[in-house]
Amino acid sequence: MSDLDTRPMKIEDFLAVMSQNEKFYPEYAKLSLEDKIKVAQLNIDTGIAESHYIDGKLIGVTGIRYRGIGEAWFIVTPEIRANKFLLFKRTQKTLPRMRDAIGIWRLYATSKISENFLKHLGYEPEPTMFCWTRTE
Secondary structure (H helix, E strand, O other), rough: OEEEEEOOOOOHHHHHHHHOOOOOOOOOOHOHHHHHHHHHHHHHHEEEEEEEEEEEEEEEEEEEEEOOOEEEEEEEOHHHHOHHHHHHHHHHHHHHHHHHHHOOOEEEOOOEEEEEEEHHOOEEEOOOOEEEEEOO
C-alpha cells in the first residue's frame, strides 16, 4: 500500500475533487465558479481542511467545520471510493486525529453516498443525520 501524504487543503484541491462528484451534489454543481470557490474557502476558514495524496495524486479532501459544534465532511475521487478498505482505514485514523486536535465533543455528518460508512466510523443515526458523540 502506498503512503498517504496529507497537506493543508487548497481551494483548487477541493474544486478538483468536487468536480468528480457533482452527480452526488447537484446543488453544488449548479453553483457558479465564484460560489464554488466560496464553499472551498468556507471549509478552510471554519476549521480543519486537508488534502490527501497517494503517490502525488490527489485522492480526496476532508475536514471538520466547527464553530460551536462540529460538522465532519469527506469527499474523495470516484477512483479511490472503489477501494473501500483503504478509504475506511485512512478515515478511521484521520477523523479521530482531527476531532481530538480541536476537542470536539459532538460531531455531525450526513452522507449522500454511504450511510453505512458513517455507521462503521461510530456515528449513530438520528432522525435526519448521523452524530458522533465523545464517550471518553
